[in-house]
Amino acid sequence: MKSKTIRRWSAIHTWTSLICTVFLLMLALTGLPLIFHHEIDHLLGDAAELKEMPADTPRLNLQQLVQAAEKHRPGEVMQYFGFEDDEPNGAVAIMAPTAGTEPNSSHTFMLDARTGEAVEMPSANGGLMMVMLRLHVDMFAGLPGKLLLAFMGILFVLAIVSGTVLYLPFMRRLKFATVRRDKSTRLRWLDLHNLIGVVTLTWCLVVGVTGVISACADLLIAAWRNDSLSTMIAPYRDAPPLTQLAPATRLLEIASEVAPGMQADFIAFPGTRFSSEHHYAVFMKGSTHLTSHLLTPVLIDASTLQVTAVAERPWYMDAMGMSQPLHFGDYGGMPMKILWATLDVLTIIVLGSGVYLWVVRRRAQKPAFETAESPA
Amino acid sequence: MKPRKANFWKVFETPAIIALFTAAGLFSALLGDGVWDALSWLGLGIPAVLALRGLLQRR
Numbered sequence: 001m002k003s004k005t006i007r008r009w010s011a012i013h014t015w016t017s018l019i020c021t022v023f024l025l026m027l028a029l030t031g032l033p034l035i036f037h038h039e040i041d042h043l044l045g046d047a048a049e050l051k052e053m054p055a056d057t058p059r060l061n062l063q064q065l066v067q068a069a070e071k072h073r074p075g076e077v078m079q080y081f082g083f084e085d086d087e088p089n090g091a092v093a094i095m096a097p098t099a100g101t102e103p104n105s106s107h108t109f110m111l112d113a114r115t116g117e118a119v120e121m122p123s124a125n126g127g128l129m130m131v132m133l134r135l136h137v138d139m140f141a142g143l144p145g146k147l148l149l150a151f152m153g154i155l156f157v158l159a160i161v162s163g164t165v166l167y168l169p170f171m172r173r174l175k176f177a178t179v180r181r182d183k184s185t186r187l188r189w190l191d192l193h194n195l196i197g198v199v200t201l202t203w204c205l206v207v208g209v210t211g212v213i214s215a216c217a218d219l220l221i222a223a224w225r226n227d228s229l230s231t232m233i234a235p236y237r238d239a240p241p242l243t244q245l246a247p248a249t250r251l252l253e254i255a256s257e258v259a260p261g262m263q264a265d266f267i268a269f270p271g272t273r274f275s276s277e278h279h280y281a282v283f284m285k286g287s288t289h290l291t292s293h294l295l296t297p298v299l300i301d302a303s304t305l306q307v308t309a310v311a312e313r314p315w316y317m318d319a320m321g322m323s324q325p326l327h328f329g330d331y332g333g334m335p336m337k338i339l340w341a342t343l344d345v346l347t348i349i350v351l352g353s354g355v356y357l358w359v360v361r362r363r364a365q366k367p368a369f370e371t372a373e374s375p376a
Numbered sequence: 377m378k379p380r381k382a383n384f385w386k387v388f389e390t391p392a393i394i395a396l397f398t399a400a401g402l403f404s405a406l407l408g409d410g411v412w413d414a415l416s417w418l419g420l421g422i423p424a425v426l427a428l429r430g431l432l433q434r435r
């Protein structure tokens with residue numbers, strides 16, 4: 001590699017990393033507790049705990065659950081019902097003053113599917129972990145915050161790519177994993193920056209790219225609404241608004257009939273951003289490990305309960321679905337979470353050492369003997 | 377450009393193998409539980425251990 005080329009790549013590496021470092025540090029620090037949010041919520045008593053009851057206790061039907069939810073929060077309407085694998089006896093209810101209310105102003109709680117009793121989920125509505133989540137997702141700044149973080153994610157990916165290119169001239173004369181401890185603190189951290197950077201490369205790229213995709217979720221959902229949803233519901237464009245909804249009782253059975261072998265992940269009530277003004281949308285997930293992250297919406301007319309359409313999944317909604325586990329690290333048990341946290345801390349060390357190397361390098365003002373090896 | 381190419385693989389051989397293990401680890405746990413999970417722990421464990429070894433090693 002010519003020295004001019006090296007200088008160019010090192011300029012890219014320096015500036016892409018410097019700009020995104022503060023944000024990436026914030027993301028890595030807030031992401032750390034989020035890896036264990038499930039465990040932390042339970043520890044803090046912020047998660048919903050349902051009563052022990054005999055396994056064969058009969059369950060209420062969906063419409064009875066809707067009524068229980070409406071009784072629990074009078075004056076509000078149902079937005080979503082969600083179903084969780086680890087709490088088969090509960091249904092997560094999300095309610096708000098209107099169906100179209102934005103997600104951060106909604107109220108989330110759990111309904112015991114056997115008794116209709118409402119159990120609060122404080123972690124879903126506020127508290128420390130919610131602060132972490134909001135900082136991590138949008139820095140309390142809504143869509144502009146998400147897009148800013150997405151841009152920082154792109155810079156992070158560029159920093160990783162340029163860092164990998166620079167790895168070659170740096171390591172040409174060194175054996176893999178060499179850490180020179182006896183020369184200077186700067187050299188030791190340069191070697192560590194290179195070593196940790198190159199071994200965590202793939203993980204950082206995957207978490208970075210899936211983070212960018214997740215940060216663009218609002219745009220992807222809007223695209224899906226314009227794209228597939230609007231053609232499916234075109235016949236309803238001039239239909240008068242619904243004054244009364246048909247009962248939700250059989251929604252899951254109706255959806256299962258047209259999407260055999262799939263399971264319900266959540267139900268979007270009419271008027272939310274995952275449905276139309278005139279439809280219930282039951283989002284069905286595949287039954288294998290891999291396809292359980294891919295959702296197929298079944299649109300059910302909210303006055304006749306006829307199936308309007310089984311929507312096809314555009315590729316970007318699949319990309320969004322697959323991005324979630326790959327970003328959260330929640331799909332391989334506790335050992336994976338611990339590894340995820342370790343790699344997260346290692347990333348913090350790479351970010352920190354990068355800043356350190358830049359500061360030291362600037363202070364040194366390019367002594368001649370160092371120029372070949374310290375563009376960082 | 378033979379010497380240059382040799383140089384490239386000399387530097388990137390080990391990192392490339394680690395990258396393959398990491399990628400396999402990230403993917404395998406998506407496919408199932410049990411053995412698939414264990415494979416992912418191996419794949420993600422390799423970079424974590426190598427980085428920690430470099431970090432914690434005394435002279």
